[in-house]
Amino acid sequence: MMNHYYQQASFVQSATTPKTLPKESGLEVAFAGRSNSGKSSTINRVCSQKSLARTSKTPGRTQLINFFTLPEGQLLVDLPGYGYAKVPENLKMQWQKFIEAYLTTRNTLKGLILVMDIRHPMTMFDQGLLEWAAHRQLPVHILLNKADKLSRGAMQNTVLAVRKELLQYRNPLTVQAFSASSGLGLELLWEKLNEWFEREYSKSNTRIH
Numbered sequence: 001m002m003n004h005y006y007q008q009a010s011f012v013q014s015a016t017t018p019k020t021l022p023k024e025s026g027l028e029v030a031f032a033g034r035s036n037s038g039k040s041s042t043i044n045r046v047c048s049q050k051s052l053a054r055t056s057k058t059p060g061r062t063q064l065i066n067f068f069t070l071p072e073g074q075l076l077v078d079l080p081g082y083g084y085a086k087v088p089e090n091l092k093m094q095w096q097k098f099i100e101a102y103l104t105t106r107n108t109l110k111g112l113i114l115v116m117d118i119r120h121p122m123t124m125f126d127q128g129l130l131e132w133a134a135h136r137q138l139p140v141h142i143l144l145n146k147a148d149k150l151s152r153g154a155m156q157n158t159v160l161a162v163r164k165e166l167l168q169y170r171n172p173l174t175v176q177a178f179s180a181s182s183g184l185g186l187e188l189l190w191e192k193l194n195e196w197f198e199r200e201y202s203k204s205n206t207r208i209h
Contacts, residue, residue: 026073033115035081118144
C-alpha cells in the first residue's frame with residue numbers, strides 16, 4: 001500500500017538548536033514519541049521508504065529535529081525521541097527545551113502525530129507533551145502503535161480507554177490504533193495528514209476517528 005504524495009518525501013535538513021531551524025514556509029506536521037514507540041518506523045511506513053527516518057537499535061540516539069520535504073513545500077518533522085533512561089539528565093533537559101521551543105514558536109506547525117506503544121500508552125512523558133499541545137491549542141493525532149501485538153478486543157479497549165483519558169485536554173485530539181510493521185491504520189493516518197496539509201481527498205473516504 002503506497003501513497004504517491006508521501007512517497008516523494010526526502011530529507012532536507014537537521015536542526016540542533018532553535019537558531020538552526022529552517023525558515024518557515026510550507027505547512028508542517030511533526031512526529032513525536034518515546035524513544036521505543038516506533039516513531040521512525042512509522043514515518044518510514046507513511047512514506048513507503050525503508051530508511052527515510054533512521055531507526056536505531058539503541059533508542060534515544062536521534063538528538064536532532066529532522067525535516068523531510070514533500071511536494072509543494074510541505075514538511076514532515078521528526079522530533080527527538082524522549083524519555084529514554086540511558087540518556088544523561090542534562091541532555092534530556094536540553095532536548096526537552098529544544099522540542100518545547102519548536103512546538104511553541106513554530107507558526108507553520110499544523111499538528112502533532114504522537115506515537116505511543118499501545119501496550120504502554122499515556123506515559124508521564126506523553127501527558128507532558130499533550131499538556132504543552134493543549135496550552136498552544138495544537139491539534140494532536142495519537143497513534144497507538146504496535147497494535148498487531150494485541151488481540152482485536154484488547155486493541156479496541158485500549159483505544160477507548162485512551163480516548164476517555166483525552167477528555168481532560170482542551171485542544172483537538174484524535175486517536176487510532178496503528179501498526180508500523182503491518183500497515184494497520186495507515187489509510188486513516190494518511191487522511192489525517194491530508195486534512196492538516198489541506199490536500200484534496202475523496203469525500204467518501206473521510207473516516208477520521
